[in-house]
Amino acid sequence: MSEHKDYLGHFEEIVLLAVLRLAENAYGAKIRQTVAEATERDVSIGAVYATLDRLERKGYLKSWQGEATPERGGRAKRYFRVEGAGVRALNDTAAARNRLTEGFDFGLNPSEA
């Protein structure tokens, strides 16, 4: 019996990668901006937080309260960090995608398009 694999949804994968990319500076506003720039579309902060909460419940992320700044009206930031399970889920999802696209030649690689 093979071990249980976790696969991420499309938006979950993008948000998780954005958190990984931002490293120590991963909090709501920055994650939203990174996702919006990467996907080239406007993303609502609510959609990002709903996904972040879901990923945290699954154990892929960990969050903690950060500092409050004047430009935020004295409200605290909520920082996120990718956990080991999150990295495994990213790897599993990428591996599944690679297995499915392996051997195909129908312009899936953007650099060749």
Add this chain to the structure above:
Amino acid sequence: MKYLVVIVAWAYLRLHTLKRWPEERRLRKQLHEIGMKAEALSQSHKDGEHLALMAVGLIFLFVLTGKAGPKTQREGSPKVGQYLLYLFLSKKDREYLIGDLDEEYLEVRAKFGRRWADIWYYKQVATSTWPMMRKAVRWGVLASIGAWIRRSL
């Protein structure tokens, strides 16, 4: 925009008065002749009402467009938008979410000005409340099912 409205209002009143001038003069003469000064006074009173109403309308216009005085110059994000988030989000969610929106609002405002930043803010509020509410409802439904199962066992 406001100044255009003021100019149009002034031109309307001016034209209105000029158009009615010969008729008014004739009327006033007649009224004076038959000694009905009270009617003439009433007519001028009506004009005064017209002007007063126009002035009140213009004051409302200035207040609504938010440039009536220094008190309406808002520094932070729109209060109505914040209130909507307070209405629909949980206490935990709104603390971070409003903070993030406020932070980005200042960036957008610095780039594009207050009016466009307000539009951006309201769009974020409108598109953010639904995913957050859906999340809350889903967990609420699951909690209810869990409670029902516990009671049934």
